[in-house]
Amino acid sequence: MCITLGNTLGAVIGFLLTTLFNEEEMLAWGWRIPFIIKLLMTGSVLGIAVFGGLAPLIFTWLIHFFATPKAPALYVFGCALLTFVAIVAYLYEGKTKVKLTKVTGLLRRFAPRNDE
Numbered sequence: 001m002c003i004t005l006g007n008t009l010g011a012v013i014g015f016l017l018t019t020l021f022n023e024e025e026m027l028a029w030g031w032r033i034p035f036i037i038k039l040l041m042t043g044s045v046l047g048i049a050v051f052g053g054l055a056p057l058i059f060t061w062l063i064h065f066f067a068t069p070k071a072p073a074l075y076v077f078g079c080a081l082l083t084f085v086a087i088v089a090y091l092y093e094g095k096t097k098v099k100l101t102k103v104t105g106l107l108r109r110f111a112p113r114n115d116e
Helices: 002-020 023-028 030-051 055-066 072-092 101-111
Strands: none
Touching: 002 030, 030 055, 055 072
């Protein structure tokens, strides 16, 4: 399942990049974008490892500490609340909707230029 998902995600990213940028832009600086995406995904994988991988340990500790089998609901609620706060902070940070054309324009602005 994960291999298929990774291959599909890679194909979608490749398709989007080759659609949004021409060959010259891809060779000059566009090839760096997948590596930036990988760095962002590495952070999310670490988050999953910390919050998901440690869940059984945390659930066991919560059950023993609060002496009720319903205690893991606190952990789930806390993670959901933290996610909600992060999403709201992200959405209200710019107070505007970012369009795809603005993102590609921003990437082109920071791209290295060949001043000859």
